[in-house]
Amino acid sequence: MTVLLFSSEEDPIDLWVPELQRNLPEAEIRVAPEFGDKSEIGYALVWKPKPGMLASLPNLRAIFSVGAGADHILVDPERPKQLPVVRMIDAYLRDMMSEYAILGVLHFHRLMPEYQADRATETWHRRWPLYTPECTVGVLGLGAIGIDIATKFRSFGFQVRGWSRTPREIPEIACHHGPEGLAAMLPNCRYLVCVLPLTEQTRGIIDAELLGALPAGAVVVNLGRGGHVVDEDLLAALASGRIAGAFLDVFNDEPLPAGHPYWKHPRVVMTPHVAGEIVPRSAARTVAENIRRHQRGEAMTGVLDLERGY
Ligand code: NDP
Numbered sequence: 001m002t003v004l005l006f007s008s009e010e011d012p013i014d015l016w017v018p019e020l021q022r023n024l025p026e027a028e029i030r031v032a033p034e035f036g037d038k039s040e041i042g043y044a045l046v047w048k049p050k051p052g053m054l055a056s057l058p059n060l061r062a063i064f065s066v067g068a069g070a071d072h073i074l075v076d077p078e079r080p081k082q083l084p085v086v087r088m089i090d091a092y093l094r095d096m097m098s099e100y101a102i103l104g105v106l107h108f109h110r111l112m113p114e115y116q117a118d119r120a121t122e123t124w125h126r127r128w129p130l131y132t133p134e135c136t137v138g139v140l141g142l143g144a145i146g147i148d149i150a151t152k153f154r155s156f157g158f159q160v161r162g163w164s165r166t167p168r169e170i171p172e173i174a175c176h177h178g179p180e181g182l183a184a185m186l187p188n189c190r191y192l193v194c195v196l197p198l199t200e201q202t203r204g205i206i207d208a209e210l211l212g213a214l215p216a217g218a219v220v221v222n223l224g225r226g227g228h229v230v231d232e233d234l235l236a237a238l239a240s241g242r243i244a245g246a247f248l249d250v251f252n253d254e255p256l257p258a259g260h261p262y263w264k265h266p267r268v269v270m271t272p273h274v275a276g277e278i279v280p281r282s283a284a285r286t287v288a289e290n291i292r293r294h295q296r297g298e299a300m301t302g303v304l305d306l307e308r309g310y
């Protein structure tokens with residue numbers, strides 16, 4: 001019998017279990033920490049698993065992430081290294097992420113911080129708008145989510161540039177890759193949207209050097225991972241006025257600790273890691289399809305390249 005373990009302290013178990021059961025009627029769904037006989041568990045669907053938990057399942061065959069990112073699984077030093085790790089590729093999640101990126105950019109592009117500040121003094125002050133066709137959005141990461149974000153910004157009339165590790169070709173998007181590509185792209189980007197996976201190569205990428213390469217007055221929208229940002233560098237760039245604002249969904253420490261400068265920063269808009277949610281109604285089907293493929297010996301979708309780290 002197929003036994004699937006669900007383990008997450010942040011996702012709605014009451015929604016997940018019925019959806020998994022509906023899509024995998026032949027399987028038994030167990031919810032951690034009620035493991036039962038651990039040797040019966042063949043598949044695990046996890047978000048931030050406790051270190052050592054996966055290693056305690058002797059007959060595990062594949063690890064699924066309740067997330068598009070799987071960095072939260074790779075950080076477990078005891079993770080059984082021979083097992084496939086599978087991230088979530090989900091159309092609903094992708095669309096939510098694009099909505100969020102657009103929200104973040106338009107917040108600043110349509111001068112919302114200024115208009116909201118005017119309310120404190122009851123000032124009726126119409127400002128001349130920025131001309132969209134002359135504004136460039138740069139998208140770091142052109143994967144399952146980044147391509148959609150880039151294409152949607154283009155459909156709004158922005159100039160769009162994108163950056164990936166390997167060369168990409170996307171209609172109407174100026175695609176860059178590698179360190180030289182990043183250096184060429186940054187000076188053009190009034191808005192920088194980060195939707196990279198967190199790897200050894202991308203950790204801390206939004207640092208003083210990158211921020212200094214953006215045009216004065218640029219805005220950063222981060223919906224990748226908090227680890228992409230060097231917080232002190234971003235705060236310094238905001239304090240100097242070089243960076244006009246930041247729209248942040250993800251943080252180095254989550255939950256963001258009390259007293260962190262981001263909480264009350266007038267030029268920072270922040271949300272608690274909600275840019276894209278893995279909605280069980282849509283994602284349980286993806287997990288079920290992958291389990292069936294695995295059982296038939298077929299390739300699953302979203303398997304991580306463990307060398308690359310994403
Ligand atoms: P993909 O794996 O499909 O795409 C990753 C993209 O990043 C690819 O274009 C890849 O390049 C590029 N990339 C990776 N490493 C580098 C590098 N060193 N230099 C340049 N480009 C690089 O991921 P998704 O689009 O599905 O998701 C991206 C990330 O978004 C997730 O890993 C997660 O961290 C984050 N996320 C956050 C959510 C939230 O709620 N805030 C929700 C969902 C996801 P190449 O094309 O060459 O491989």
Ligand code: OXD
Pocket residue numbers: 066067068069070088276277278
């Ligand atoms: C994800 C996330 O990776 O929620 O999907 O951050």
